Amino acid sequence: MGETTxxxxxxxxxxxxxxxxxxxxxxxxxxxxxxxxxxxxEGAGRGRRFNVLYQGVGVVSxxxxxxxxxxxxxxxxxxRLLHERDDAVYIHYGLAMSGATTALIPAxxxxxxxxxxxxxxxxxxxxxxxxxxxxxTGSGVATPLPRVLEVPGDVIHQVPGAAPDSGDAYxxxxxxxxxxxxxxxxxxxxxxxxxxxSRAAYHLAERTANxxxxxxxxxxxxxxxxxxxxxxxxxxGRPQQMLAALEAVFQHEKTHALVEENA
Amino acid sequence: MTRAxxxxxxxxLHVVELDGEAVVYDEATGDLHHLNAVATVxxxxxxxxxxxxxxxxxxxxxxxEAPPDVERHVRRCIREFRSVGxxxxxxxxRRG
Numbered sequence: 001m002g003e004t005t006x007x008x009x010x011x012x013x014x015x016x017x018x019x020x021x022x023x024x025x026x027x028x029x030x031x032x033x034x035x036x037x038x039x040x041x042e043g044a045g046r047g048r049r050f051n052v053l054y055q056g057v058g059v060v061s062x063x064x065x066x067x068x069x070x071x072x073x074x075x076x077x078x079x080r081l082l083h084e085r086d087d088a089v090y091i092h093y094g095l096a097m098s099g100a101t102t103a104l105i106p107a108x109x110x111x112x113x114x115x116x117x118x119x120x121x122x123x124x125x126x127x128x129x130x131x132x133x134x135x136x137t138g139s140g141v142a143t144p145l146p147r148v149l150e151v152p153g154d155v156i157h158q159v160p161g162a163a164p165d166s167g168d169a170y171x172x173x174x175x176x177x178x179x180x181x182x183x184x185x186x187x188x189x190x191x192x193x194x195x196x197x198s199r200a201a202y203h204l205a206e207r208t209a210n211x212x213x214x215x216x217x218x219x220x221x222x223x224x225x226x227x228x229x230x231x232x233x234x235x236x237g238r239p240q241q242m243l244a245a246l247e248a249v250f251q252h253e254k255t256h257a258l259v260e261e262n263a
Numbered sequence: 264m265t266r267a268x269x270x271x272x273x274x275x276l277h278v279v280e281l282d283g284e285a286v287v288y289d290e291a292t293g294d295l296h297h298l299n300a301v302a303t304v305x306x307x308x309x310x311x312x313x314x315x316x317x318x319x320x321x322x323x324x325x326x327x328e329a330p331p332d333v334e335r336h337v338r339r340c341i342r343e344f345r346s347v348g349x350x351x352x353x354x355x356x357r358r359g
Binding site: 196197201226227 | 279281282286290293295298
């Protein structure tokens with residue numbers, strides 16, 4: 001992509017063939033160490049197992065549906081092109097949802113929480129497929145990510161073994177949504193609590209892909225987002241604890257919305 | 264006679280103030296800075312019109328603190344601002 005060569009490998013020949021179709025426009029004969037690895041469960045063992053996208057040794061995406069992993073890979077590749085865009089603010093965060101309520105969460109937390117399995121679904125929380133969020137420069141609302149890569153139009157629906165009804169708690173943002181809450185991680189905190197708006201803006205700015213391109217206008221958008229949202233800080237550790245913290249955030253937002261509605 | 268320095272914040276910085284604290288983005292370096300409440304007030308007062316002592320007096324009045332303690336903190340703030348390049352190098356820093 002551009003001047004960068006990215007190595008991608010997979011355990012599945014069928015998925016590899018899909019990669020060739022999806023990313024054919026970017027294929028090169030130049031060799032590269034694999035940066036992304038996709039492990040596909042091809043049903044050899046008993047029971048269902050997760051399909052996993054790794055970047056290096058870190059988990060990016062983990063899902064029962066290989067279609068989720070495929071969409072996640074495409075988004076990760078597209079993110080490499082975001083730093084030059086000036087049509088919106090692009091932040092390396094995920095937009096988790098519970099009903100109509102939204103919360104920006106650190107990108108690493110998306111993969112981290114994926115390991116909680118069905119607890120997510122039971123909690124009524126949906127994780128984003130993408131670990132990037134597009135914020136409209138005018139309104140600051142989160143909007144669907146644009147398709148940046150040149151891939152055949154229907155290829156995303158041709159992922160081998162795709163199982164959209166697998167029960168994964170993932171979804172793509174399909175329409176504009178305001179950001180209700182911003183969750184940032186503070187190392188050493190042993191609880192979740194209301195956080196500083198300015199620190200939240202600072203963390204968001206640190207993770208803004210196109211901050212250099214947009215400069216002050218990006219800062220104004222982020223300032224607006226945290227002004228309108230409730231900001232939370234947490235430093236809890238295990239995935240179940242982080243999930244409980246996120247549940248608490250959504251519960252707070254829903255209660256707050258109910259209070260406002262009845263005021 | 265030495266003229267006291269009158270620190271002045273660069274006017275090309277992007278500053279977002281929220282709840283009395285601030286995030287500063289320096290486009291020239293790509294650096295981001297988070298300022299607590301006191302540092303934000305000091306930043307606001309570094310407009311080239313006041314010496315560090317005068318800034319400290321204004322901060323002390325704003326936070327109802329004893330001036331000598333505040334002056335130490337304010338000078339440290341200003342040194343920090345200078346070390347990360349938030350202040351102008353000329354104008355307020357002349358010595359005579």
